[in-house]
C-alpha cells in the first residue's frame with residue numbers, strides 16, 4: 001500500500017453527538033496528518049491506553065475521528081527527511097500517536113522524523129511489537145532504577161501487575177540481568193508462567209493492602225509498579241533504606257495515599273516513568289538495549305495475535321484487567 005489516492009484500512013474511533021462510534025473504515029493519504037515519514041504499518045500492539053482510547057469514558061482520545069494504537073512497526077514508504085529512506089524498517093510509539101493524531105491501527109501512518117526509531121539489528125517488526133510500549137516502559141523503568149544505583153545482589157525487586165504486558169516484560173528483563181524478582185499478581189493460576197519468566201517469589205494482590213503503618217519491615221531493594229493506587233502505598237512502606245520504586249502505571253487507579261516517612265526516614269524515592277514523551281535520543285538508546293542486554297527472556301511467548309478485524313475484544317479485555325502477556329496486531333503484509 002502506498003499512500004496516494006488509494007484507500008487503506010484503519011480502525012477508527014469517533015463521536016457523533018452523544019454517540020461513540022468505533023470500527024473499520026477506509027482512509028486515504030489525505031486523512032493522514034502532517035509529517036516527514038510515511039510508514040507501511042506491519043505490526044502494532046494493544047496497550048492499556050488503547051483500551052481506554054476505544055471507549056467513550058476513557059479520557060485518552062484528544063481528537064476525533066482518531067485511529068488509536070500508540071505502537072507501530074513497519075517499513076518506510078516515503079521520507080522527506082535525510083535520516084530515513086524508503087524500505088527502512090522502523091518503530092514509532094508514544095508522543096501523540098493514537099491520542100491526538102492517528103496511530104498504529106491502520107495500514108499506513110505518517111509521523112514526524114523526530115519520533116521515528118530505526119529498527120535495531122536483531123529485532124523483527126513482530127518482536128518489536130511483542131515488546132511494544134509496555135515492554136519499552138519496563139526497560140525504561142529498569143534503566144532508571146539502574147541509573148539510581150540498583151544492582152543485582154542488593155535485594156529482591158518487586159513487580160506489580162505481573163501478568164500484564166509491562167509487568168511480565170519487567171520480570172523477564174530483571175531476571176535476565178540477575179535480579180531476585182518477586183511478582184505481585186491477582187492471578188494465582190499464572191505462577192508457573194511467571195516462574196518461567198524468572199520470578200522466584202509471589203505476593204497476592206490482597207497482600208499489598210491500601211492500609212498499613214507508615215513504615216513497615218524493609219523488604220524491597222526496588223520495585224516496578226504498574227498498578228498504582230492499590231499497590232504503591234504498600235511498596236513505599238516496605239522499600240529498603242535508599243530504595244526506589246519506578247511508578248509507571250495506574251491499572252487500579254491514580255490515587256496515591258502515603259506519608260512522607262518513607263522519603264525522610266529511609267531516603268526512598270519514587271521515580272516517575274513517562275515513556276510517551278521520552279526524548280528521541282534516549283528512546284533510541286533504550287530500543288538498542290532491548291535488542292541486546294535488556295532483551296526480554298521468552299520474547300515471542302504468550303502473545304495473542306489479532307488483526308484489525310479481531311482487535312476489538314482485545315481492547316475491551318485489556319481494559320478489564322484480563323491481560324495475560326501481550327496482544328499483537330498483524331496490520332499489513
Ligand SMILES: NC(=O)c1ccc[n+]([C@@H]2O[C@H](COP(=O)([O-])OP(=O)(O)OC[C@H]3O[C@@H](n4cnc5c(N)ncnc54)[C@H](OP(=O)(O)O)[C@@H]3O)[C@@H](O)[C@H]2O)c1
Pocket residue numbers: 047048049133134137160161162163164165166167184185186187205226227230247248249250251252273274275276318319320321322323324325
Ligand atoms: N508510564 C508510562 O509511560 C506507561 C507506559 C505503558 C503503560 N503504562 C501503564 O502501566 C499500566 C500497565 O500497562 P500494561 O500495558 O501492562 O497493562 P495490562 O497488560 O492490562 O496489565 C495490567 C495488569 O495490572 C493488574 N491489574 C489490573 N487491574 C487491576 C486492579 N484493579 N488492581 C490491581 N491490579 C490490577 C493485572 O495484573 P495481575 O492480574 O497480574 O495483578 C493486569 O494484568 C497501565 O496503567 C498503563 O496505562 C504506563
